Amino acid sequence: xxxxxxxxxxxxxxxxxxxxxxxxxxxxxxxxxxxxxxxxxxxxxxxxxxxxxxxxxxxxxxxxxxxxxxxxxxxxxxxxxxxxxxxxxxxxxxxxxxxxxxxxxxxxxxxxxxxxxxxxxxxxxxxxxxxxxxxxxxxxxxxxxxxxxxxxxxxxxxxxxxxxxxxxxxxxxxxxxxxxxxxxxxxxxxxxxxxxxxxxxxxxxxxxxxxxxxxxxxxxxxxxxxxxxxxxxxxxxxxxxxxxxxxxxxxxxxxxxxxxxxxxxxxxxxxxxxxxxxxxxxxxxxxxxxxxxxxxxxxxxxxxxxxxxxxxxxxxxxxxxxxxxxxxxxxxxxxxxxxxxxxxxxxxxxxxxxxxxxxxxxxxxxxxxxxxxxxxxxxxxxxxxxxxxxxxxxxxxxxxxxxxxxxxxxxxxxxxxxxxxxxxxxxxxxxxxxxxxxxxxxxxxxxxxxxxxxxxxxxxxxxxxxxxxxxxxxxxxxxxxxxxxxxxxxxxxxxxxxxxxxxxxxx
Amino acid sequence: xxxxxxxxxxxxxxxxxxxxxxxxxxxxxxxxxxxxxxxxxxxxxxxxxxxxxxxxxxxxxxxxxxxxxxxxxxxxxxxxxxxxx
Numbered sequence: 001x002x003x004x005x006x007x008x009x010x011x012x013x014x015x016x017x018x019x020x021x022x023x024x025x026x027x028x029x030x031x032x033x034x035x036x037x038x039x040x041x042x043x044x045x046x047x048x049x050x051x052x053x054x055x056x057x058x059x060x061x062x063x064x065x066x067x068x069x070x071x072x073x074x075x076x077x078x079x080x081x082x083x084x085x086x087x088x089x090x091x092x093x094x095x096x097x098x099x100x101x102x103x104x105x106x107x108x109x110x111x112x113x114x115x116x117x118x119x120x121x122x123x124x125x126x127x128x129x130x131x132x133x134x135x136x137x138x139x140x141x142x143x144x145x146x147x148x149x150x151x152x153x154x155x156x157x158x159x160x161x162x163x164x165x166x167x168x169x170x171x172x173x174x175x176x177x178x179x180x181x182x183x184x185x186x187x188x189x190x191x192x193x194x195x196x197x198x199x200x201x202x203x204x205x206x207x208x209x210x211x212x213x214x215x216x217x218x219x220x221x222x223x224x225x226x227x228x229x230x231x232x233x234x235x236x237x238x239x240x241x242x243x244x245x246x247x248x249x250x251x252x253x254x255x256x257x258x259x260x261x262x263x264x265x266x267x268x269x270x271x272x273x274x275x276x277x278x279x280x281x282x283x284x285x286x287x288x289x290x291x292x293x294x295x296x297x298x299x300x301x302x303x304x305x306x307x308x309x310x311x312x313x314x315x316x317x318x319x320x321x322x323x324x325x326x327x328x329x330x331x332x333x334x335x336x337x338x339x340x341x342x343x344x345x346x347x348x349x350x351x352x353x354x355x356x357x358x359x360x361x362x363x364x365x366x367x368x369x370x371x372x373x374x375x376x377x378x379x380x381x382x383x384x385x386x387x388x389x390x391x392x393x394x395x396x397x398x399x400x401x402x403x404x405x406x407x408x409x410x411x412x413x414x415x416x417x418x419x420x421x422x423x424x425x426x427x428x429x430x431x432x433x434x435x436x437x438x439x440x441x442x443x444x445x446x447x448x449x450x451x452x453x454x455x456x457x458x459x460x461x462x463x464x465x466x467x468x469x470x471x472x473x474x475x476x477x478x479x480x481x482x483x484x485x486x487x488x489x490x491x492x493x494x495x496x497x498x499x500x501x502x503x504x505x506x507x
Numbered sequence: 508x509x510x511x512x513x514x515x516x517x518x519x520x521x522x523x524x525x526x527x528x529x530x531x532x533x534x535x536x537x538x539x540x541x542x543x544x545x546x547x548x549x550x551x552x553x554x555x556x557x558x559x560x561x562x563x564x565x566x567x568x569x570x571x572x573x574x575x576x577x578x579x580x581x582x583x584x585x586x587x588x589x590x591x592x
Contacts, residue, residue: 188556195557198550314538317569329535333542340546354556380545412530 003170003197006087006159007152014148018099019141021245023129025100025228026107030239037104038492039246044097045484049157050463050477051094051253056161057082057474058256065259067269084178087162091152093249098151099144106140107227108134115227118369125229139211146208150201154344156444161465171197172346172444179448187354194347205342232486254481260474279475290476292453293460300371300456301439304378305386311385312390313424317416320394322403334387341384345377345444352377353448369451377449380438385438387430393427425492433491440487441480 066072113136159170318330359366443458450459462471
């Protein structure tokens with residue numbers, strides 16, 4: 001019940017926040033739309049457990065940031081985020097960018113005839129929004145809600161860090177607690193809860209896909225430039241509103257995170273005298289666990305990103321094949337990957353525990369309790385992320401090139417290496433970076449699969465925070481945030497050489 | 508030009524044999540096996556274990572009980588009882 005409650009309520013918040021920002025960016029004449037879009041999407045790319053840690057430190061009595069400006073709550077007072085409302089708030093903020101992306105994409109493809117007619121007839125922007133745009137967007141809004149709901153349902157980091165202290169237990173947290181409880185029925189218990197989460201998630205995704213297909217049917221005519229309604233004198237105020245959202249959802253929690261990473265002990269106010277880089281030195285040079293975690297995550301996420309990008313090229317190639325049977329098989333693989341992406345990471349990890357708990361048949365090698373099982377689970381969980389941009393690239397590829405090479409006698413692998421791969425490489429590279437970004441500091445998949453010596457960045461941050469080493473957790477989270485923003489910027493530059501739709505925020 | 512022209516002289520080609528012919532077909536087989544092991548096996552096992560009395564063959568898992576009833580009984584036992592005050 002806690003799962004459904006938090007997912008349903010937080011999706012409402014995500015829908016309101018994501019739709020409002022998408023309408024402002026997509027329909028008005030605000031300046032620096034690209035920069036706003038990039039900044040609004042950063043919370044989506046930061047892993048949920050890091051978001052939770054940042055917010056805990058932003059608003060708690062021991063907040064280094066609030067203490068330094070004298071606004072910290074009294075010591076001993078209850079942390080406002082350790083509650084149902086806190087979980088709903090953070091899940092809403094975390095998933096608002098998903099709704100933002102879906103609504104922005106829909107606004108880009110809305111038919112303009114009715115809007116233009118209404119504007120010519122003298123309709124005010126508010127009336128245009130109420131009578132034309134929102135009704136046309138209705139299926140998209142429901143689809144966006146379903147997407148936010150599925151993401152909130154499978155979220156582990158936020159309910160684990162905020163919900164466990166107040167016994168607000170969602171299904172992913174219950175799975176995690178069941179694994180820790182041992183006992184003869186632990187696997188069956190986990191499998192039952194995981195199946196339940198998977199069934200709800202898949203159902204929500206089917207609803208979302210059905211509504212998305214209805215939206216596409218509503219399109220008429222050629223794509224046209226989006227509306228650019230002049231805000232007039234209100235523009236500075238609207239821009240200030242957007243900036244406030246960015247300050248509240250991104251700058252405040254991240255400032256608190258960096259402030260905590262810079263103090264010697266949690267609870268000490270950040271001043272010039274107390275500021276220290278000791279926590280960073282500790283995690284980057286001294287602690288063997290963190291060094292191992294950075295190495296493991298880089299290795300597993302990097303390996304998974306490379307292999308997934310390569311596999312995605314082949315699957316997308318078959319999904320776009322001229323041979324009907326090959327196209328069907330490729331299409332089935334794509335559908336399977338899409339469906340699996342909807343299944344929460346913790347459910348995937350339970351499935352992989354069940355599949356690989358025994359040594360591999362014939363080979364007698366066990367991958368359980370090794371990095372290999374995390375690597376395999378990443379391949380399954382994040383395959384769809386790289387497949388989407390590669391599929392988009394294949395749609396723009398002229399099949400005549402491949403046909404010509406085939407007629408000239410070039411074999412399959414030669415055609416792939418000399419024609420197909422060079423043409424879809426930018427999209428595949430973007431997909432690989434997206435996979436790396438997601439896998440590098442995730443905790444949902446590896447929370448059940450890590451073991452001593454096989455820690456990942458996500459599990460180490462989570463364990464530090466859970467064990468009370470807050471400053472070290474903050475320092476490690478701060479490093480991953482910097483790495484995430486750096487990779488997003490690199491991806492943004494790379495996407496200029498790739499077709500539209502390859503990078504989520506370049507619609 | 509259709510691929511049949513390139514394949515001429517190699518005997519009759521049916522749609523199914525055409526899929527699994529040559530490097531392209533072999534790659535598709537390998538890819539299908541990989542997808543089967545990575546996606547279908549783990550998720551099927553999850554469903555089997557969830558519906559059965561523990562990790563075991565599917566025919567043991569899907570015994571006389573109806574699937575929705577089995578799921579409901581387990582879910583109720585796991586989720587409702589521990590959460591109630």
